Amino acid sequence: MQFSELAEKRFSVRKFTGEPVPDEIIKKILKAGYVAPTGCNKQPQRILVLNTEESIDKLRKCTKCHFDAPAAMLVCYNKDECWYRPYDGVPCGQIDASIVTTHMMMEATELGIGTTWVMHFDPEAIRREFLIPGNFELVALLVMGYAATDAKPFPGHSEFRPEYEIIFYNHF
Secondary structure, three states, rough: OHHHHHHHHEEEEEEEOOOOOOOOHHHHHHHHOOOOOOOHHHOOEEEEEEHHHHHHHHOOOOOOOOOOOEEEEEEEEEEOOOEOOOOOOOOOOOHHHHHHHHHHHHHHHOOOOEEEEOOOOOHHHHHHOOOOOOOOEEEEEEEEEEEOOOOOOOOOOOOOHHHHHHOOOOOO
């Protein structure tokens, strides 16, 4: 599949079959995140795979947006290991973790796995439930599984602002 087709095909899946995601598929999705680019190749990303009944039960305590997915990946970055822009000290970690999450999300789509990038979670609850170290910044929760046959994109999924409002050349 061409990347443009893949990008158009992908949507946030909020209804899953409940069928477990096989380990070999999870490994392929993780590989896509592993090879993603990061600032100065520091690779500060840390990915917590949640694919057991116990871990999914814990996840349900941390967000209402679990959509009963059979698996999830919590993407964080280690603040002590990420690159910082020298001019103003802005860390690259959140961008790195976002790139990693996007790579995994697109690979999952290619493999027939539906995903939703969840930001609506209680970070302190996640830290408590999964013993996340204080130097790890939580960025994204990628819930995943096989999409239910009646899963549909959000109604506004294919609506876009005009390009002239978004894209500028040489000045704003």
